[in-house]
Amino acid sequence: xxxxxxxxxxxxxxxxxxxxxxxxxxxxxxxxxxxxxxxxxxxxxxxxxxxxxxxxxxxxxxxxxxxxxxxxxxxxxxxxxxxxxxxxxxxxxxxxxxxxxxxxxxxxxxxxxxxxxxxxxxxxxxxxxxxxxxxxxxxxxxxxxxxxxxxxxxxxxxxxxxxxxxxxxxxxxxxxxxxxxxxxxxxxxxxxxxxxxxxxxxxxxxxxxxxxxxxxxxxxxxxxxxxxxxxxxxxxxxxxxxxxxxxxxxxxxxxxxxxxxxxxxxxxxxxxxxxxxxxxxxxxxxxxxxxxxxxxxxxxxxxxxxxxxxxxxxxxxxxxxxxxxxxxxxxxxxxxxxxxxxxxxxxxxxxxxxxxxxxxxxxxxxxxxxxxxxxxxxxxxxxxxxxxxxxxxxxxxxxxxxxxxxxxxxxxxxxxxxxxxxxxxxxxxxxxxxxxxxxxxxxxxxxxxxxxxxxxxxxxxxxxxxxxxxxxxxxxxxxxxxxxxxxxxxxxxxxxxxxxxx
Amino acid sequence: xxxxxxxxxxxxxxxxxxxxxxxxxxxxxxxxxxxxxxxxxxxxxxxxxxxxxxxxxxxxxxxxxxxxxxxxxxxxxxxxxxxxxxxxxxxxxxxxxxxxxxxxxxxxxxxxxxxxxxxxxxxxxxxxxxxxxxxxxxxxxxxxxxxxxxxxxxxxxxxxxxxxxxxxxxxxxxxxxxxxxxxxxxxxxxxxxxxxxxxxxxxxxxxxxxxxxxxxxxxxxxxxxxxxxxxxxxxxxxxxxxxxxxxxxxxxxxxxxxxxxxxxxxxxxxxxxxxxxxxxxxxxxxxxxxxxxxxxxxxxxxxxxxxxxxxxxxxxxxxxxxxxxxxxxxxxxxxxxxxxxxxxxxxxxxxxxxxxxxxxxxx
Numbered sequence: 001x002x003x004x005x006x007x008x009x010x011x012x013x014x015x016x017x018x019x020x021x022x023x024x025x026x027x028x029x030x031x032x033x034x035x036x037x038x039x040x041x042x043x044x045x046x047x048x049x050x051x052x053x054x055x056x057x058x059x060x061x062x063x064x065x066x067x068x069x070x071x072x073x074x075x076x077x078x079x080x081x082x083x084x085x086x087x088x089x090x091x092x093x094x095x096x097x098x099x100x101x102x103x104x105x106x107x108x109x110x111x112x113x114x115x116x117x118x119x120x121x122x123x124x125x126x127x128x129x130x131x132x133x134x135x136x137x138x139x140x141x142x143x144x145x146x147x148x149x150x151x152x153x154x155x156x157x158x159x160x161x162x163x164x165x166x167x168x169x170x171x172x173x174x175x176x177x178x179x180x181x182x183x184x185x186x187x188x189x190x191x192x193x194x195x196x197x198x199x200x201x202x203x204x205x206x207x208x209x210x211x212x213x214x215x216x217x218x219x220x221x222x223x224x225x226x227x228x229x230x231x232x233x234x235x236x237x238x239x240x241x242x243x244x245x246x247x248x249x250x251x252x253x254x255x256x257x258x259x260x261x262x263x264x265x266x267x268x269x270x271x272x273x274x275x276x277x278x279x280x281x282x283x284x285x286x287x288x289x290x291x292x293x294x295x296x297x298x299x300x301x302x303x304x305x306x307x308x309x310x311x312x313x314x315x316x317x318x319x320x321x322x323x324x325x326x327x328x329x330x331x332x333x334x335x336x337x338x339x340x341x342x343x344x345x346x347x348x349x350x351x352x353x354x355x356x357x358x359x360x361x362x363x364x365x366x367x368x369x370x371x372x373x374x375x376x377x378x379x380x381x382x383x384x385x386x387x388x389x390x391x392x393x394x395x396x397x398x399x400x401x402x403x404x405x406x407x408x409x410x411x412x413x414x415x416x417x418x419x420x421x422x423x424x425x426x427x428x429x430x431x432x433x434x435x436x437x438x439x440x441x442x443x444x445x446x447x448x449x450x451x452x453x454x455x456x457x458x459x460x461x462x463x464x465x466x467x468x469x470x471x472x473x474x475x476x477x478x479x480x481x482x483x484x485x486x487x488x489x490x491x492x493x494x495x496x497x498x499x500x501x502x
Numbered sequence: 503x504x505x506x507x508x509x510x511x512x513x514x515x516x517x518x519x520x521x522x523x524x525x526x527x528x529x530x531x532x533x534x535x536x537x538x539x540x541x542x543x544x545x546x547x548x549x550x551x552x553x554x555x556x557x558x559x560x561x562x563x564x565x566x567x568x569x570x571x572x573x574x575x576x577x578x579x580x581x582x583x584x585x586x587x588x589x590x591x592x593x594x595x596x597x598x599x600x601x602x603x604x605x606x607x608x609x610x611x612x613x614x615x616x617x618x619x620x621x622x623x624x625x626x627x628x629x630x631x632x633x634x635x636x637x638x639x640x641x642x643x644x645x646x647x648x649x650x651x652x653x654x655x656x657x658x659x660x661x662x663x664x665x666x667x668x669x670x671x672x673x674x675x676x677x678x679x680x681x682x683x684x685x686x687x688x689x690x691x692x693x694x695x696x697x698x699x700x701x702x703x704x705x706x707x708x709x710x711x712x713x714x715x716x717x718x719x720x721x722x723x724x725x726x727x728x729x730x731x732x733x734x735x736x737x738x739x740x741x742x743x744x745x746x747x748x749x750x751x752x753x754x755x756x757x758x759x760x761x762x763x764x765x766x767x768x769x770x771x772x773x774x775x776x777x778x779x780x781x782x783x784x785x786x787x788x789x790x791x792x793x794x795x796x797x798x799x800x801x802x803x804x805x806x807x808x809x810x811x812x813x814x815x816x817x818x819x820x821x822x823x824x825x826x827x828x829x830x831x832x833x834x835x836x837x838x839x840x841x842x843x844x845x846x847x848x849x850x851x852x853x854x855x856x857x858x859x860x861x862x863x864x865x
Contacts, residue, residue: 040547040548043548044548044549044577047557048557048561051818052818137697138697138700138701139701141698141701141703142703182582184688185688186687186860186861187860187862187863188863196581196585197580197581199580199582199584200581266697267690267694320696320700320717321696321713322691322693322694322696329547329550330548332549333550333551333554336821337554337822339820339821341716341717342717343717343720345720406578406579406585408585447688451686451688451689454660454684454687454688455660455686455704456703
């Protein structure tokens with residue numbers, strides 16, 4: 001096994017393959033910086049070129065893309081408050097307030113350092129766990145997955161700050177919006193009528209862009225000035241951010257492992273991972289006042305997790321042929337094109353390909369994060385440009401990001417509709433993350449609840465996994481409440497900073 | 503009365519003009535597709551088996567069609583293939599410059615007339631198709647060792663399905679054999695149902711033959727799973743034949759005979775015979791509109807014939823076709839003919855079955 005490990009490194013070191021790896025990293029960075037796109041789109045772009053390519057090079061390129069996107073998507077999240085991809089929505093919560101305080105470089109430095117370390121931990125975890133992952137992945141059936149969505153929903157509490165009622169309302173609205181479209185377990189389409197467009201439901205990309213991007217753009221234009229309110233020296237910011245990451249290294253480790261763990265469970269998707277990590281770090285931190293106003297931990301935790309998850313989602317993909325995220329479905333197609341069958345036999349007969357994947361993941365994370373660090377200074381200067389110069393370009397990018405998925409004009413209607421909703425929510429002080437969480441989790445929760453019932457009648461409630469996760473959820477909710485009471489603070493995390501309610 | 507000489511003269515004049523016209527048009531004739539671009543609509547997200555097949559064809563067919571057009575594959579996902587299919591059916595010109603890659607499930611949906619799907623198979627002409635067989639297995643936890651005793655299960659056997667039409671052929675097979683099963687919808691894909699089988703939450707499971715050979719066979723060898731039957735194929739004469747990917751496995755009609763002691767017959771059997779050939783091409787079918795110019799259709803067919811013999815295509819496609827040859831020419835026409843000969847009662851039966859059991863809505 002050690003021999004394959006080293007052998008794979010030499011295989012990858014071939015100039016053509018390294019070139020393809022870094023081409024993938026470059027594509028991933030470009031796709032990550034533009035909001036609304038995502039790893040899936042980047043990989044789909046290169047899919048036609050995979051036919052007839054050397055398998056190692058092709059896989060290296062795809063891994064390069066998927067590893068670089070979670071690093072680079074921090075740029076729009078921090079600098080403009082626009083979720084770069086579904087994997088970096090939670091970074092907006094604290095990253096953007098930091099940019100508004102003039103500390104964009106610090107936030108970005110911390111984010112990329114966390115991304116680098118998180119990605120490496122993901123690769124190491126993949127190496128260590130993949131021989132044992134089979135029974136762990138098999139242990140999560142529909143009932144356990146349902147309980148995990150309940151756990152996710154319990155985070156709404158922490159994300160509502162001291163406005164629990166408004167948070168619940170927003171979450172309920174999100175759950176309702178999530179029901180639009182095809183029912184997960186029956187052959188009916190809800191709230192869609194004869195609009196075929198709505199059969200798939202609303203698109204997460206468009207909802208997130210509308211809710212978070214448009215209100216910020218509108219408010220900034222109305223206010224005037226630049227994104228950064230107080231000019232501050234950029235220079236030390238970057239190193240300061242990296243030092244912050246080192247200071248919180250245990251946080252990085254903890255959240256990377258959570259990212260890997262949640263990513264390895266097939267059926268949850270990857271959009272919820274950074275919210276779960278943000279919720280956990282906000283809940284368990286001592287001194288939670290600054291969350292939502294620019295606490296660097298609110299950047300470090302989700303960023304390490306969403307890079308580490310790339311290692312996690314590879315586990316069900318390689319071991320079972322079940323994609324751990326939508327981008328992994330493309331990787332499976334690529335494996336099929338190259339004649340590689342996912343399954344346990346990969347570990348015996350194709351071990352060098354597995355290690356090439358792992359090495360690609362590690363190198364792409366390091367390379368991607370380093371390139372992003374180099375780009376930080378020039379790009380962070382954008383926060384000092386008066387916003388009315390930037391706004392048209394940003395609007396175009398946001399609209400194209402929403403448009404590119406299906407090229408249908410209802411996409412734009414939805415984008416502006418949610419933009420309006422997001423702006424109203426900001427005005428009345430209703431937190432927006434719970435809406436997004438409800439929206440993401442609703443189809444999953446419904447699907448797994450019905451499947452659990454169909455498979456096990458009511459016996460699924462007694463399963464040990466279910467009880468463990470239920471206990472964890474209760475502990476999270478109760479523990480959070482107790483921490484809050486003991487700290488004596490009247491306000492919880494995510495205080496609205498002036499009128500900037502997230 | 504015209505004299506014979508005049509008549510003869512006229513005939514020669516007419517003949518001469520006809521020959522001249524023919525020569526001119528032939529000498530000036532260039533292939534229909536020369537300098538043109540064909541758009542291949544793939545109504546799915548990138549990355550599935552059908553998408554990969556569509557891209558494979560897009561890449562290789564182009565150089566074999568007379569005139570060497572370019573073929574560009576375009577994903578138009580949404581609403582379980584409805585978006586792309588409706589666009590192909592209604593919003594593109596019928597000039598042979600747009601093709602559709604359909605999965606077997608889409609073929610079934612169009613065949614049955616699912617609500618809001620505007621694609622009609624009788625307005626289409628198949629160009630090339632890719633077959634794939636299916637195999638059903640049972641978990642040893644169900645306590646059944648012999649496929650012939652399938653009907654004697656103690657309680658309904660759980661079967662994971664993605665959506666009712668997506669799993670229709672396996673459901674109809676179970677209905678035909680008279681097995682008590684309990685469908686569990688909600689699985690995202692066939693791989694997820696296989697995961698459910700491995701977890702022990704599903705008793706019955708159907709996979710494509712290549713997926714069975716790659717990932718379920720190890721479970722069979724461990725004794726955790728027992729193979730039951732292959733769906734089988736139907737040959738050009740309409741007789742059931744074994745799956746070429748698994749020639750040793752009995753097929754549904756053979757198992758029926760084993761259980762009930764006679765050959766299958768009746769409405770469910772007719773439904774089975776109607777559904778299986780359409781789903782046999784699960785990997786993908788490339789459709790063109792059937793009212794495109796005759797020259798275009800002829801050139802497409804010529805392209806397919808040449809591509810099928812091209813060693814470069816066969817080598818590139820080996821992994822994607824997973825051991826099955828492409829269907830083209832007469833075999834393809836046979837499938838279309840079989841489809842058109844399906845009695846309307848069978849379609850009505852299938853629709854009623856899907857509506858009462860699963861709540862689907864048809865046109």
